Amino acid sequence: MQSIAHDAKSKLIREFFERDMNQLQKDYPSIVEINVPKKTFLYRQGDYCSNLFWIKSGIVKLSHLTEQGSEITIDLLKRGDVTGCFQNNSADQEIDETAQTLGEVNYYRIAYGDFKAMMSHQAELAWYVIEDMYARRQRVERKLRTILTQPVEVRVINTLLELAEMFGIRCTHGYTLEIHLTQQEVADLVGASRSVVSTILNDFRNRGMLDYTRDQICINDAALHDFCGF
């Protein structure tokens, strides 16, 4: 069901942007398609961001750096998601998160004003954006809930399963993640300390629930699901 919705989303995007890019750029001159390598920042915490970003392909990490110096990963965005500051950017709106690419990313960048105009002329698109924002909020709320109720073990499993769904490719034992993540990055994603995540991962490895090397994680999704008991 998820994937059906997602296909519908990306279809809309493709049709809309790719069908007639020239005309679009005439109407909304700020639109540009941009291709960037991994680790690129779309915007940084503290910026005054006056653009919106529509992801065409790849994964973008949204994170926040706390005063204590620890990083929290808020969400991962993929094809079809829109991000940036939707508020009246005339005022001094400092954005409170950093958007950084994991892997290569392709996106459309649109200035706030053009984006807003686009939304008002293209009803389809506006609704699409509303749905996307709803989905994103739901993801954050789910994260909040698991952090408040589940122990780190379970959160690690959840995170891995989500990752597998987002960019896993099938392999013999389950899914292999296409993207390289350090233990620290996984920990930030889980919202836990690196050391605990490390021991948990080892524990899971010993039990045969997953396997990993320095630059690849392979997940036995069935075993992980079992562990949570559903």
Place this chain on the structure above:
Amino acid sequence: MQSIAHDAKSKLIREFFERDMNQLQKDYPSIVEINVPKKTFLYRQGDYCSNLFWIKSGIVKLSHLTEQGSEITIDLLKRGDVTGCFQNNSADQEIDETAQTLGEVNYYRIAYGDFKAMMSHQAELAWYVIEDMYARRQRVERKLRTILTQPVEVRVINTLLELAEMFGIRCTHGYTLEIHLTQQEVADLVGASRSVVSTILNDFRNRGMLDYTRDQICINDAALHDFCGF
């Protein structure tokens, strides 16, 4: 700045809905204005909700009940906020939160289909909704961050200050909250256990940072701000 934005919001709403309600109801027959007393449920976790709710006045609590039986308060909505399920409700979308009124609430209820149509005909409104959803997501993200980084003490303070901003009325020492909240409700809002919140509140009372009786909380906002050191 917050309040300016908020005023602009409610102005739009007033103009839109109240100016010509009759015409609106012709175009979108499902629209109804509803008035409910406190503790009413707009929808419950697990429902298949096919309506959207536009709050005209009052406060609505969004919460989630975990399997372990504890309640988590996700957010508080006030005038101008929109809630409900924005996803294709043809499919079996179980909603994962409960919306319950605190105090008396006045709202417009609109069926999914009509709402979607309305968004596509009224560009102003669609943008308004997008902004509202953005603001809501930011609130949830902020909550996530404070839970991950701040001790319960600080979270209690943050929560109280937010409450004061939402529905406090000025009094001699700072703000008095107009709404009755039990300690358990405060704890759910903070994301902590009731007993810890209780002792913290007492501690703060002894220090003169706030005062409260069974059915009223009075906050010395200056002192609370000081405590966090900013």
Place this chain on the structure above:
DNA sequence: TGATGTCTGTTATCTACAAAACAAATTTAC
């Protein structure tokens, strides 16, 4: 006027995790 139910205050116990620290294994850089 009890009698029952909901709310508050406090304390004692227990545990999940963060923090710090360090050695081994790899990778990157020069």
Place this chain on the structure above:
DNA sequence: GTAAATTTGTTTTGTAGATAACAGACATCA
């Protein structure tokens, strides 16, 4: 090819906060 930097594995220690349990305070309703 060696030095420096990063990543991993593990252990030790400290503590914030959950949980449970209970008594006192109020409220509600026969």
